[in-house]
Amino acid sequence: MTSKLKYQTLSGMHDILPEDQVYLKKIKKSVESTTNYYSFQRIDVPVIEYMDVFSKGAGLSSDIVEKEMYSFKTKGGDLIALRPEFTPGIVRSYIEHGMYNLPQPVKLWTMGPCFRHDRPQKGRYRQFLQASLEVLGDKSASIDGQIIQVSYDILKDLGFKNLSIQINSIGDSECRPYFKKVITGYFKSRKSSLCSDCQRRLKENPLRILDCKEEKCQRVKAGAPQIIDHLCENCHKHFKEVLEFLDELELPYSLNPYLVRGLDYYTKTVFEIYEKSESGTAYGALASGGRYDGLVKLLGGRDTPSCGVGIGISRIMELMMEKELKPKTKQEEPEIFLAQLGQLAKRKSLKLFDEFREAKIPVAESFSKDSLRSQLKMADKMEIRWVLIFGQKEALEEFITLRDMKSGVQKEIKLDKVVSEMKSKIKK
């Protein structure tokens, strides 16, 4: 026996079962219609790329590149990787297909699986679905605003009611290096009051200290210089405009001077959108993104200021289930069951199915069951109200018996009137 050998999903992978597809369907629909409304165009990029595409912009020392990327060498010796996110692939495509020759900005969106070899946890998988929106070739603050707005709209449309937007500006190549020095100096002089993690961060990624939850560090960082006070004139102006845009849209944002993102390519605006939970499990950001003015150039394109967002579909889906935001999609399920008895009826019923299909009315059946009893049982389990009984008697005399499962009342309908009569029954 091989029954001992049990296969299970790999760590961090999971199946999306038929009963959960409603969520996915709803999310897809929401993303599709919202992006369409704001004239984003769908693009699909490959799941694998040269590793450099991902590592160049994200920063070699970032965790995503350093330890979370599914990368491997092909037989031909190429170093390739499964995409950990969409942005670099889309940027690559923008450059490769000369999209800078199109009217700018180019607004793109996509959706699909991404991969990170991280330690799996709830709402955090090694293969997960993400949607991504990117606007390439426009530096104006209204783009940042629109990206945030669209992300927010999608989440709101999905039924989330306690959304909050956290926003910050992390400057650009002009002002960020300077601020890094300032803040490193500040923390260095107070090194002894930092937690051990932060003492390590001081070397590797000083900006991250701002994110620390340790109480010790909270006190230290309360007096720390804030990046928004050290932005260059250009970044400052840009950030102010983004906020003005959000005010105009009346989006519920809050400034978070400690918001720092893990990827190196971000410049200026960074943001995250959360659903505040009353008590339940704290999920990470449902959507997050920002501006990446230097990435296109870094990957070999022209100087192309851009802005984008990643939307965590898997995470959203799970949170919807938890919050019982189940979309109602009863419509697709059949409301009619056709029970057939005997060879003659079975043969004749095929034509009936065809007529119903042409009328776009879904009809359930259970060909494998012979007895009327078990077919009715089936209809009952499927919670179908109308059962059409088509047996020997009916087939010979050209009529069909309609049973209302709710009341138990039955009536006979002429065979050629069945479809039209059922059509009107269902409409109610």
Add this chain to the structure above:
RNA sequence: GCGGUCGUAGUGUAGUGGCCUAGCACAGCGCUCUGUGGCAGCGCUAGCGGGAGUUCGAAUCUCCUCGAUCGCCCCA
């Protein structure tokens, strides 16, 4: 990658070294009931995540491993 908790039929659970041939509920399948479902009765299918060890004896103790979950790192 590091630390904590957990893992019994499809699902939810009982079980704390011998009363376990692993119990119960729901679901599934079948029969009672070959043209009339929901109820009921009876039956069937199906499980100790995997492996090694301790022991006369292991679902129960130990170790390894796989997975889940929580925290950290980090992040959608």
